Amino acid sequence: MAHAINAGALAGLKVLDLSRVLAGPWAGQLLADLGADVVKVERPGNGDDTRAWGPPWLPDGDGNPTGEAAYYLSANRNKRSVAIDIATPEGQALVRRLAERADVVLENFKVGGLAQYGLDYASLAAANPRLIYCSITGFGQDGPYAQRAGYDFLIQGMGGLMSLTGRPDGEPGGGPMKVGVALTDVMTGLYASNAVLAALAHRERTGEGQHIDLALLDVQVAVLANQASNYLVGGQAPRRMGNAHPNIVPYQEFATADGYMIVAVGNDGQFRKLCEVLGRPEWGSDERYATNPQRVRHRAELVAGIHAVTVTRATADWVARMEGAGVPCGPINTLDKVFDDPQVQARGMRIEMPHPLAGTVPLVANPIRMSATPVTYHRAPPMLGEHTDEVLADWLENR
Structure with missing residues (x-):
């Protein structure tokens, strides 16, 4: 038929x-x-x-x-x-x-x-x-x-x-x-x-x-997943944080010399690799930043420090460097770029x-x-x- x-x-x-x-x-x-x-x-x-x-x-x-x-x-x-x-x-x-x-x-x-x-x-x-x-x-x-x-x-x-x-x-x-x-x-x-x-x-x-x-x-x-759980366990209603993550740092967008990129660090090892790419290896052993709970506690100063470095290079340059080092990152694509992306096409x-x-x-x-x-x-x-x-x-x- x-x-x-x-x-x-x-x-x-x-x-x-x-x-x-x-x-x-x-x-x-x-x-x-x-x-x-x-x-x-x-x-x-x-x-x-x-x-x-x-x-x-x-x-x-x-x-x-x-x-x-x-x-x-x-x-x-x-x-x-x-x-x-x-x-x-x-x-x-x-x-x-x-x-x-x-x-x-x-x-x-x-x-x-x-x-x-x-x-x-x-x-x-x-x-x-x-x-x-x-x-x-x-x-x-x-x-x-x-x-x-x-x-x-x-x-x-x-x-x-x-x-x-x-x-x-x-x-x-x-x-x-x-x-x-x-x-x-x-x-x-x-x-x-x-x-x-x-x-x-x-x-x-x-x-x-x-x-x-x-x-x-x-x-x-x-x-609402982890955000609902954060409230039910912690007793405090989460608030808007822009592109930041309530439980992980750094896990947000950062300005570059020509736009923005996403950095999504999920563990301490990835953070140390990020520090190497940024030319700030000392951050990896700094007691304020060495573990994720400490990075969450010192979020504002760490994010400001990273931002001061990321604005010095273009998005594509940073993405290539971070991908080479095993740091999860990527551009913020408009839909034309999404459908032109080689992975999406593949x-x-x-x-x-x-x-x-x-x-x-x-x-x-x-x-x-x-x-x-x-x-x-x-x-x-x-x-x-x-x-x-x-x-x-x-x-x-x-x-």
Whole structure:
């Protein structure tokens, strides 16, 4: 069949993706990259909200915009799109029939939003008890905020990330800052796909499906990682430190003669190597700096001393010297330099896929490398309703 997908790790798995924007679609794209047949259900006429989130738009061969937004393209590779109006009884019945054949449903409607259509977990699981139903919301299925809408930016603020990101208060440019990518959405998508795989393993043993309740706020709190632990153990709320690290010194950006670079010293041996490269070998045995706890204690004077040296040479010069000495370092790249980087190119992190309107579409590769069931790219992000007839024949007729 022309639309047959690769024999990936999840080959044969049927996923009905009722989600839109980023967190849910990101989970669906990961499952699709791993070989699942992911069917994206979209509103006729408009489709996923992110289809309209441009510019930039994917250009056709003549450079004219196709109407396919770059944002949408980032999260919907390897899926098939069907256009179904779930506000109509006919559309609801059709989605219920698809759900009877599905292994997994992904959805990010507001709490209780799908019950009015008979598309909630209880309704669909009654007809398909093996179904794994993953709900993604801002605040979860219960709790005092359950009915609130949740967006990544809002959650980055409420969940503490913005209290840790940005220049310290009192410095020029100080104040809360969001991360430059909708990271809470992306991380929620990763947690969702992980949870789905765990639920599949459980179903393999028991034959039973289950409901997965994922909240953006929960995920944001969870991924505070060492910073959350610092607070829980130390009892003091961490504050914004710019690019500095709360527990390691030196681990931040330093100005050079022509820009900035990152120095990321993770142990005392690396620090002594750094001192040699900087021409300050005596710092390696100085009792103020010889161990990391001492360097954290004397952070301000050490960082000032390093900065006084790093501004004397260009970034590329320092990076070459430090790499040669085994000191972790690197430039701060803009995205043009990221995709020109020889390591990024060697790892194939930019791919091109055939696209019916544009000829080809550039996309970012999946970073997972598997020896037996590698990720493959078999379908560009679909146009709205592109596969409606094909999917209905596949899932409902060809049984």
